[in-house]
Amino acid sequence: METLVPLPVGFxxxxxxxxxxxxxxxxxxxxxxxxxxxxxxxxxxxNLVCGAPVKVSRSRxxxxxxxxxxxxxxxxxxxxxxxxxxxxxxMTAEVAQRLDCSPEDVLVCSTGVIGRFLPREKLxxxxxAVAGRLASSPESFRxxxxxxxxxxxxxxxxxxxxxxxxxxxxxxxxxxGAAMIAPNMATMLSVIMTxxxxxxxxxxxxxxxxxxxxxxxxxxxxxxxxxxxxxxxxSNARDxxxxxxxxxxxxxxxxxxxxxxxxQAIIRDAEGADHFITLEVRGTRAREDAMRIARAVxxxxxxxxxxxxxxxxxxxxxxxxxxxxxxxxxxNLSLKVNGVLLYKSGMPTDFDAKxxxxxxxxxxxxxxxxxxxxxxxAVRFWTSDLTAEYIRLNADYTT
Amino acid sequence: METLVPLPVGFxxxxxxxxxxxxxxxxxxxxxxxxxxxxxxxxxxxNLVCGAPVKVSRSRxxxxxxxxxxxxxxxxxxxxxxxxxxxxxxMTAEVAQRLDCSPEDVLVCSTGVIGRFLPREKLxxxxxAVAGRLASSPESFRxxxxxxxxxxxxxxxxxxxxxxxxxxxxxxxxxxGAAMIAPNMATMLSVIMTxxxxxxxxxxxxxxxxxxxxxxxxxxxxxxxxxxxxxxxxSNARDxxxxxxxxxxxxxxxxxxxxxxxxQAIIRDAEGADHFITLEVRGTRAREDAMRIARAVxxxxxxxxxxxxxxxxxxxxxxxxxxxxxxxxxxNLSLKVNGVLLYKSGMPTDFDAKxxxxxxxxxxxxxxxxxxxxxxxAVRFWTSDLTAEYIRLNADYTT
Numbered sequence: 001m002e003t004l005v006p007l008p009v010g011f012x013x014x015x016x017x018x019x020x021x022x023x024x025x026x027x028x029x030x031x032x033x034x035x036x037x038x039x040x041x042x043x044x045x046x047n048l049v050c051g052a053p054v055k056v057s058r059s060r061x062x063x064x065x066x067x068x069x070x071x072x073x074x075x076x077x078x079x080x081x082x083x084x085x086x087x088x089x090x091m092t093a094e095v096a097q098r099l100d101c102s103p104e105d106v107l108v109c110s111t112g113v114i115g116r117f118l119p120r121e122k123l124x125x126x127x128x129a130v131a132g133r134l135a136s137s138p139e140s141f142r143x144x145x146x147x148x149x150x151x152x153x154x155x156x157x158x159x160x161x162x163x164x165x166x167x168x169x170x171x172x173x174x175x176x177g178a179a180m181i182a183p184n185m186a187t188m189l190s191v192i193m194t195x196x197x198x199x200x201x202x203x204x205x206x207x208x209x210x211x212x213x214x215x216x217x218x219x220x221x222x223x224x225x226x227x228x229x230x231x232x233x234x235s236n237a238r239d240x241x242x243x244x245x246x247x248x249x250x251x252x253x254x255x256x257x258x259x260x261x262x263x264q265a266i267i268r269d270a271e272g273a274d275h276f277i278t279l280e281v282r283g284t285r286a287r288e289d290a291m292r293i294a295r296a297v298x299x300x301x302x303x304x305x306x307x308x309x310x311x312x313x314x315x316x317x318x319x320x321x322x323x324x325x326x327x328x329x330x331x332n333l334s335l336k337v338n339g340v341l342l343y344k345s346g347m348p349t350d351f352d353a354k355x356x357x358x359x360x361x362x363x364x365x366x367x368x369x370x371x372x373x374x375x376x377x378a379v380r381f382w383t384s385d386l387t388a389e390y391i392r393l394n395a396d397y398t399t
Numbered sequence: 400m401e402t403l404v405p406l407p408v409g410f411x412x413x414x415x416x417x418x419x420x421x422x423x424x425x426x427x428x429x430x431x432x433x434x435x436x437x438x439x440x441x442x443x444x445x446n447l448v449c450g451a452p453v454k455v456s457r458s459r460x461x462x463x464x465x466x467x468x469x470x471x472x473x474x475x476x477x478x479x480x481x482x483x484x485x486x487x488x489x490m491t492a493e494v495a496q497r498l499d500c501s502p503e504d505v506l507v508c509s510t511g512v513i514g515r516f517l518p519r520e521k522l523x524x525x526x527x528a529v530a531g532r533l534a535s536s537p538e539s540f541r542x543x544x545x546x547x548x549x550x551x552x553x554x555x556x557x558x559x560x561x562x563x564x565x566x567x568x569x570x571x572x573x574x575x576g577a578a579m580i581a582p583n584m585a586t587m588l589s590v591i592m593t594x595x596x597x598x599x600x601x602x603x604x605x606x607x608x609x610x611x612x613x614x615x616x617x618x619x620x621x622x623x624x625x626x627x628x629x630x631x632x633x634s635n636a637r638d639x640x641x642x643x644x645x646x647x648x649x650x651x652x653x654x655x656x657x658x659x660x661x662x663q664a665i666i667r668d669a670e671g672a673d674h675f676i677t678l679e680v681r682g683t684r685a686r687e688d689a690m691r692i693a694r695a696v697x698x699x700x701x702x703x704x705x706x707x708x709x710x711x712x713x714x715x716x717x718x719x720x721x722x723x724x725x726x727x728x729x730x731n732l733s734l735k736v737n738g739v740l741l742y743k744s745g746m747p748t749d750f751d752a753k754x755x756x757x758x759x760x761x762x763x764x765x766x767x768x769x770x771x772x773x774x775x776x777a778v779r780f781w782t783s784d785l786t787a788e789y790i791r792l793n794a795d796y797t798t
Contacts (some may be wrong), residue, residue, distance in 0.1 A: 049721030049729055079717060079729065081746045102723040115747040116716030154692070226718045301700065301785070309794030316514030318478060319625045320446030330448055330478065347480045387794070388787040395708030395786070 001265055002285070004138040005159040008195035009172040010035050010235030013140045014133035017148030018126025020074030020112070020119065026149035029123070030071040031130040032191050033099060035148030038233045040107065042201040045228035051078030051215035052088040053108040054227055060104055061231075062200045067105040069191050069231055070095045070127070072147050073176070075348065077110040077118050078226040087118040094124065098131035109229045111150055111176065111187040119176045123268035141172070148189055151393075152269055160254040160262035169196045172253040177264035178220075178269045187227040188215060190262055196243060196251050198234035206252050207232040214259035217381045218289075220270045221299045230259070267382045273391030274391035275307050277366045278382055285375035289326040293370060294381035310361035311348035312353060316340040321370055327371055337371040346375075400664055403537040404558040407569040407594035409434050412539045413532035417525025419511070419518065424465035426546035428522070429470040430529040431590050434787055437508065437632045439465035440602040442610045444627035450477030451487040452507040459503055460630075461599045466504040468548050468590050468630055469484055469494045469526070472575070475586065476509040476517050477625040486517040493523065497530035508628045509637060510549055510575065510586040525529070540571070546574035547588055549643050550792075551668055554633030559653040564643030568595045570653040574653050574661035577619075577668045586626040587614060589661055593606030595642060597633035605651050606631040613658035616690075616780045618697045619692030629658070640659055643674045666781045671788030676765045677781055684774035688725040692769060693780035695723035703785035709760035711752060713741040735768040744772075 007013060013032050042061040044054050060066075070091055077084045092106035099106070110118070131139065136381055145155035159172040177188030191293040198206065211230050232255065240247065268276055281290040297303055300320040306313035312337055321333065328345035338357050342350050360366060366385075406412060419427040436740055441460040443453050461464075469490055476483045491505035498505070505515050509517070532539065535595065536691050544554035558571040576587030631654065639646065667675055678696055680689040696702055699719040705712040720732065729745035739755050740748050759765060765784075 047718060048722040049732075051720050076714075079714060079742065079745070081729075086445060113744075114718070203508060226714075226721065301789075303789055305794040308790065311794070314477060315475075315625075319446060319448050319513070322446040323627065326447075328447060330480075333448075343478065343514075346478070348478060387789060388504060388790045390700075391704055391707065391785060391787045395710070396706040 001154055001156060002154050003142045003157055004169065005141065005157045005172055006138055007136050007141050008172055008235060009237040010195050011142035011193045012134040012136045013170050014130045014135060015143030016126055016130045016133060018129065019122045020072055025201040025209050028072060028074045029126040029130050030144035030147035031134060032069040032144060032193065033134050034067050034233055034235050036235065037065040037067060037105070038235050039064050039198045039200055039203045040398055041207045043207055043230045045225055047076045049079065049226050051076050051110055051227040052080060052084035053077055053084060053110045054229060056088040056092065056347050057107040057109065057229065060107060062204045063194060064200055065105050066093050066107060066167045066233055067099055067101040069107045069109065070187060071146055072123070073150050074112040075110060075116055076112045076114045076120055080117055083117060088118065090120065091123060091127065094127040095333035098128060101249045107231060109226055109227070111148070111189055111190045114226065128336065129293045145174040148174065150176065151271055152176050152214060153178070154269060156265040156385060158258045160257050164196070164252060165242050167238045167242040169238055169243070169254065170194065170250065173258045173262050175266060177266040178271050187225040188266055190215065190230040191233070192231065192255060192258055193233045194251060194255070195235050195237040196247065197236040197240045197252065202248055203232050203234055207257050210250060210255045212258040213256060217379065218263045218267050219295060219383050220267065225350065247339060261379050264382055267384050270384035271393050272385035272387045274364070274387055275366050275385040276364055277307060277368060277384065278380065279368045280378065280380050281282050281370045282378040283372040284326065284377045285373055287377045287379060290324050290377050290379040293321045293324040294379050296320045297368065298381055298383035301386055307360065307366055308385040308387045310357050312342060312360060313338050317368060318343055318387040320365065328374060332373045334371040338367055401469045402552060402554050402556055404540065404571055404772070405537055405554045406486045406535050406540050407571055407592050407634060408636040409594050410592050410718060411536060412535040412543035413471040413526055413529045414542030415529045415532060417528065418521045419471055426542060427471060428525040428529050429543035429546035430494065430533060431543060431592065431704045431752055432467040432533050432600060432632050433465065433632060435634065436464040436466065438463050438597045438599055438602045440606045440631045442466050442629045444624055446625050448478065448625050450475050450509055450626040451474055451479060451483035453628060454511045455485060455487040455491065456506040456508065456628065459506060461603045463599055465506060465632055466498055466500040466503050467494050468506045468508065469780045470588060471522070472547055472549050474510040474515055474517055475513045475626050477517055478514045481517060486519065488517065488631055490522060493526040494530065496636035497527060506625070506630060508588045510547070510626055511660060513625065522750045527772060541645060544573040547573065547598065549575065550577045550670055551575050552577070553668060555661050555664040557657045559656050561653060563595065563646055563649040564641050566637045566641040568593065568642070568653065570650065570657050572657045572661050574665060576665040582587060583781045586624040587665055589614065589753060590632070591630065591657055592632045592634065593650060593654070594634050594636040595646065596635040596637060596639045597650065601647055602631050602633055605654050608651060609654045609658040612655060613662035616778065617662045617664065617666050618650055618782050657795055663781055666783050670792050671786045672783035673763070673786055674765050674784040675763055676767060676784065677779065678767045679777065679779050680769045681777040682771040682773055683725065683776045686776045686778060689776050689778040691725050692720045693778050694721040695714060695719045696767065697782035700785055706765055707760065707784040709756050711736050711741060711755045711759060714765060717742055727773060728752050731771040731772045737766055
């Protein structure tokens, strides 16, 4: 994955180490700043147990005057009660003081250990430091992406640039996440920025559309974090007149692409995973039905271990579809794995299991296609397999 | 677990090997027979993709004239289309011919590989053989329980006997299941028998109550099988006049106890598991809310790996409760693990993590208590941890 990508016009970024992680040399504090008031929208975890930063940022969005996003790793500031809420607000106030703006114009994300209070004394040094290093260079952007990482093995950045109307528009984003898998760690976070002009309603609708088809269409272990957050900031450097009537659609496409690339990078970085699985579910009466089936298949440990073992065990896939809560008959269902038809309209087929198994063992990418004959809706969903390495990473840890 | 337990009056059982399993010496065909027409009720998988035996047995229940249950392992007869339906009905007809009853009075269960047709030629030899061996001895009962096993490491039997009214009543049951975990294998099956008189409505209601608190309150991997079946047969050897007015309640208690013991045996036999986890969720507004929370916690791979690693990682438990779909505030929630309070009314406590971790590493049994302060409903739920051995068992297999 390319790590040196440009920021959109009107944004600066930085990442520093302030000692929140056990290895003090590791970057752990990221700042994204808009030079002028920006339009901002957010999508957050649906978990009722959510981190203080989620509560604080959610209460401030959508807005048209956002100036910054401060992100720390090493501590999730979740399950920390009212003291945690105070700490999250304090972080935004510290940033606001450096950027000469209102604290309400600063958003905050935290990821890391749950249930420990934030060490203010470290952040009191880190926040001025990260604000002092803000720059528009790809290197600063990469540092910010790196400072968000917890168990990620690489920083995740994506960018698109396209001619829209009479101007060039850029969308760039960062994400962190390798599933809520590591010791007390959690969370996927993403910040996506564009220089295009968007009003509050547009930013919100574009972000929701993109998230539904990216971060909400991936699963590693089915465990919803307390801190998941995706933010979209529009600096409005390219104004609506320049963008023309096709502007919103073009920007939607770019945000969709950047979000999908970042979401897929999270699955590619899923800890312990040997396979990158793409699930296509088609032919349902509603999009939500296809999502339910995709999610049931993706979250089944039996499907995930079968893929890990290179076993084209279609009974596990078909039976997971059967308990997804979507009404269908077995005769409505067909299944392909890597293009090979294994189950056709409710009946097993005669396929070459050896050759299919061989393909699963030698290729990292797996395509599972479930076809129903009920309607015209479809989804694409990404997940990883389940390996002994996942267990090792998640079990061999002591609080 | 005791394997030599008596059958209730009026029942006989047998188990034989007829070559359905790859090891031809292993018992794979079980028959339970009632000497006279019996009351029977059943509870079946909610999976829309269900085995042919589920369809056939479900269509015949509840009834008052049941005479037998034929159970084979080694082949699930699921995802086998109309030919599978014919095969399942044929099995009951073969049994009916031996017992001189109507095929509709015979119930059928199959467990094993999904998607392969039943080998009629083997069953055509096996069914007369198993019918010829029917006996009321504990040894025959144990053989029948053994013939139902797939990846189980021990046969699962439980019995209760109690004075009810003026007579002695017995409830005895068998179960198979070690989670839907092994290669193409699946399923939990259970047959529970009593010599007490029950009418159709009583049998149905007693069975549903017991299943809700036993087989529906366990989870190994959250993967619902295509063939899950629990049957209750009442031989009516002890008549209603003997049982008195307290009869139904006493029988409900015994069936509850036998079902719970069998369900817990499945969890104790969960493949690869190092810990037997009891989850108690209390203080919800409805029983269903407590079940949802228990199920979300039990099915989280992060919770299961934490327990496997001896890590009292309460953030994972609390966050799983948060996404269960039950409305509560963090302040409503408290958590104990093995009696130690880790999270109190939404705030972390100061606990001795080393000693708790030590206890988790040395004891097989774990008690997780989640207390909400919203109502008076509660459930008890059993699950296993998730170990590298589970992955090995489920991945290192080739179709």
